[in-house]
Amino acid sequence: xxxxxxxxxxxxxxxxxxxxxxxxxxxxxxxxxxDGQEPSGLLSLEQRLQVIExxxxxxxxxxxxxxxxxxxxxxxxxxxxxxxxxRNHGLREIALTSxxxxxxxxxxxxxxxxxxxxxxxxxxxxxxxxxxxxxxxPDQPAAERALHQVLAAIEHARAAGFTxxxxxxxxxxxxxxxxxxxxVLPLAALARQRKLExxxxxxxxxxxxxxxxxxxxxxxxxxxxxxxxxxxxxxLGRPHQGTASRWRxxxxxxxxxxxxxxxxxxxxxxxxxxxxxxxxAYTCLFAAAGSGVDLKPWLQSSxxxxxxxxxxxxxxxxxxxxxxxxxxxxxxxxxxxxxxxYLGG
Ligand code: SAM
Ligand code: SF4
Numbered sequence: 299x300x301x302x303x304x305x306x307x308x309x310x311x312x313x314x315x316x317x318x319x320x321x322x323x324x325x326x327x328x329x330x331x332x333d334g335q336e337p338s339g340l341l342s343l344e345q346r347l348q349v350i351e352x353x354x355x356x357x358x359x360x361x362x363x364x365x366x367x368x369x370x371x372x373x374x375x376x377x378x379x380x381x382x383x384x385r386n387h388g389l390r391e392i393a394l395t396s397x398x399x400x401x402x403x404x405x406x407x408x409x410x411x412x413x414x415x416x417x418x419x420x421x422x423x424x425x426x427x428x429x430x431x432x433x434x435x436p437d438q439p440a441a442e443r444a445l446h447q448v449l450a451a452i453e454h455a456r457a458a459g460f461t462x463x464x465x466x467x468x469x470x471x472x473x474x475x476x477x478x479x480x481x482v483l484p485l486a487a488l489a490r491q492r493k494l495e496x497x498x499x500x501x502x503x504x505x506x507x508x509x510x511x512x513x514x515x516x517x518x519x520x521x522x523x524x525x526x527x528x529x530x531x532x533x534l535g536r537p538h539q540g541t542a543s544r545w546r547x548x549x550x551x552x553x554x555x556x557x558x559x560x561x562x563x564x565x566x567x568x569x570x571x572x573x574x575x576x577x578x579a580y581t582c583l584f585a586a587a588g589s590g591v592d593l594k595p596w597l598q599s600s601x602x603x604x605x606x607x608x609x610x611x612x613x614x615x616x617x618x619x620x621x622x623x624x625x626x627x628x629x630x631x632x633x634x635x636x637x638x639x640y641l642g643g
Contacts, residue, residue: 303357306581306617313360313539313569315353317346318642319374320366320575325397325444326434327422329472331507332366332639337576343373345597347380349573350389352607356614358571359390364642366575369400378412391415395470395643397433398451399444406451406458417460418497420470421448424484432478452492462494463552469494473516474501482516486525490551497542497555503625504583505637518543518558525554539569559583563622571614572642579610580641582619587636 305311323332341349350361361381368374378392393416394409401419409417422432423445430441452467460467471478471485482498489496498521503510522531522545531554534544541564542555558564572580577597578590591613596606 301611304611304614306614308566308618308620310567310569310617312353312357312571312614314362314571315350315358315360316362316364316570316572316642317350318365318573318575318640319346319363319368319371319377321637321640322370323365323367323397323639324370324399325367327432327472328434329432329474329501329508329510330638330643331505333637337574337640339576339594341575341577341594341597343377343380345577345594346377348597348606349577349593349610350381351384351387352610353571353573354384354387354389355607356611357388359388360393361389361391362393362395362642364395366639366642367397367400368394369396369398369405375408375412378409378414382413393418395420396451397421398448398455401447401451401454403454403457406454406460410458410460414460416466416468417455418468418470419448419451419455420472421445421485422471422473423478423481424488425481428478428481432472432474452494462492465495467494468497468555470497470499472499472501473521475514475516477514479516482521482524483528486529486554489554490529490547493552495544495553495555497557499557500560502559502583502638503635504641504643505635506587507637512560515560517561518556519561521556522554536564539567540564559622560625563620563625565620565623568619571610574640574642579613580636581613581617582621583638583641583643584621584625585619585636585641587634590636 321333395418398419423429426438426441429445435441455467469489501515530548531545536543542557545554577593580590596609
């Protein structure tokens with residue numbers, strides 16, 4: 299008989315596996331600062347499948363593929379296709395977060411055909427100047443090209459069948475005070491015009507390289523206030539185990555979402571497990587560097603195929619993380635955080 303799905307020390311079940319396929323990126327957003335190279339010991343496609351299977355067996359119904367930039371990963375389509383059979387075992391959706399630069403029309407179609415359900419594209423500004431600043435691009439021409447590519451990617455995704463009005467295509471934007479807070483309204487206008495849900499994300503203290511300061515965080519409440527002054531909003535709430543609080547435009551032009559992980563933490567129902575490209579499992583986005591559990595010994599052992607499930611179940615049962623809620627209580631704990639692009643944002 300299958301054992302009951304594990305519950306962590308705060309009564310939370312596992313619902314989402316966020317799997318990072320690469321720590322590398324083709325952008326260098328200063329708030330993220332990815333590694334220029336992969337860690338050693340990257341997982342193979344077969345090992346990634348084993349991890350996904352184990353997570354689904356332990357209760358995960360959603361798989362989000364991320365990075366680094368996941369479109370740099372050569373076996374992305376093959377992995378998505380290979381995961382399909384797990385839909386008969388509890389997997390309900392496969393999603394991808396990408397900066398969109400490499401999303402050609404053809405790539406978008408291939409991803410859809412392979413079985414990708416949802417796509418979230420990231421864009422932090424509507425002008426070449428803001429794009430350059432937020433994506434770490436060297437000059438105006440590079441920023442213009444990148445902006446053009448992301449805007450085209452949105453349309454390629456739509457044409458391939460990722461429908462925004464059903465929530466299958468969304469736009470992420472990180473807002474940082476003094477850098478792109480002037481882009482809140484233009485981004486909302488762009489998303490409204492293209493009928494996309496915009497997800498405004500508070501700048502988070504993930505990693506150590508970005509020099510995060512609380513003062514640089516534009517809170518979700520401020521962002522909602524700014525937008526509602528222009529286009530009145532009404533609250534839809536935060537779905538159970540969701541990361542975003544959602545709002546509806548009163549004029550009927552779609553929805554807006556805000557991810558308030560700093561100002562209104564949602565650790566209480568966090569159901570996410572992160573696994574890095576080299577197979578290290580982390581139970582919190584704000585985890586200390588080096589605190590993850592290496593799954594590779596269980597992936598390499600052919601003697602006991604149940605060892606991976608048991609190891610991951612034990613990891614989840616021992617999970618006590620609620621960093622974002624504790625930040626308020628002990629703001630400077632001197633923690634060396636694992637980097638965002640390595641963890642899989
Ligand atoms: N490269 C892909 C992308 O940018 O969409 C996927 C990986 S990226 C780490 C995933 C998401 O994390 C992006 O939407 C990015 O904007 C967000 N992110 C990265 N660093 C962040 C930070 N310090 N605070 C808030 N969001 C961050
Ligand atoms: Fe790359 Fe995404 Fe990090 Fe930007 S946020 S540097 S696109 S991984």
